[in-house]
Amino acid sequence: MGLHEKMEALEAVRRKAEISVVIAGIGFWVLMAFMFTRYVFLFGVLGVVMLVVGATRAKGFRGECQMLYKQLFVEEPLRANFDNVFYDWKSGFSEAAVRSFQLCAMGNRFRSEDYLRASYRGINFEMSDVTVEYHKSNGKSSSTTVYFRGRMFAFEFPGQFNSSTRIYTTQHRYRGAQNTPKIQKVEMESVQFNKDFDVYSTSPHDAFYLLTPQYMEYLDTLSRRYPSMAIHFMGNKLFLGFNERNKDVFDKYDWLKEASYPEEMEKVQRDIDEIKQVIDMFFV
């Protein structure tokens, strides 16, 4: 299927989704309008049917829309920018993997999607969107606290540390239990850095070895872009978490809006460039 056909297919699904949303909306208002009248049974049933059918179809079309969007705008740019690309937008990191990253507290609701495994400049990495929430309900009321919503990265780097060193920006609140044995808070020599970051390590020497003054400057720059972030060096792995609640990487901002090819390509390329910048900053 060529680009033109793909765009047409996407637009056709989007239109169907739009119609479904309109049907659901009308159903809702019919239900509301006749709720307290004597026609409530007749129009109530009609409203409920319209609402349910519209919402169900809209959800289905949204999935289809997402699939076409990923095929059209995401997969090709990823292959053009990275090597050994494996991309599966439906799957993500497992809950056990995210737990082992120790980048955030683990709640009781977990979701991960947009899994990408690739290499850039010889650096192998994995990336995925991750959402971790804590939901509580006492039967009368319920509340949900978002512990983490954003991207997590796992890198392999050519160093071997027996220690575990974790760095959190002070704005990153839900860090989970400090469950590494013999972990201790490390105060770096920069007062400002200590204000902006909290460093925990099983080996203060390794923390200083990893966090060179140049590296501390990089982190400072990075924290301006990602105010809530977490970093964990463990063995030959580096885990990164950017808590960006209002950002959807490799996704359309408004899936009911007509897609513009140049705009969407530009957005995806921006997302890809961000990944490259992070790798450049940490490894090059």
Add this chain to the structure above:
Amino acid sequence: MTTVLVVILVLVLIVGGFFGWYVSASNNIKRAEIKVAEALSGIDVALTKRYDVLTKMLDIVKNYQAYERETLMQIINLRAGMSMQERNEASRNMDKVSSDIRVLAENYPELRSSQNFAELQKSVIDVEEHLQAARRLYNANVTAFNNLIVAFPSSIVASNLGKVQKAFFEADATKRQDVKMF
């Protein structure tokens, strides 16, 4: 009677509070001192590793130039119980020897291309990076300790315990430049 009891209670609270604070401040100072000692042992480990690598390098280099190995070994020699000034001196001497070996390698391409030498050079870089980390950790802990013993009111406790400010481990000017991590 009640007034006397109140006065006694207040006095007990004041004395108890002061005692609690004194113990806490004393423990903080001791903990900070232990951290300094731990970091100092890190410097010693790094210096020893550096000494070992430089010794191996000198063994290879002597095949290329009549090097007074023993004299140089003595210059960079480390011994137990060195003062911070002596450690600084030893570190500076090692910098000098390391730099001399690098210059020598520039003049002998076959030395540069030797696999053993190349591996040792990598080791030198690695131990130097570790030495930098150990130095920064030590100095950060010394700063925390010195701040603790000069700042009022913990300075009173430090003075009672006979604590004095500790010396920093100085870096050679060239070593102040940052090292590349990966």
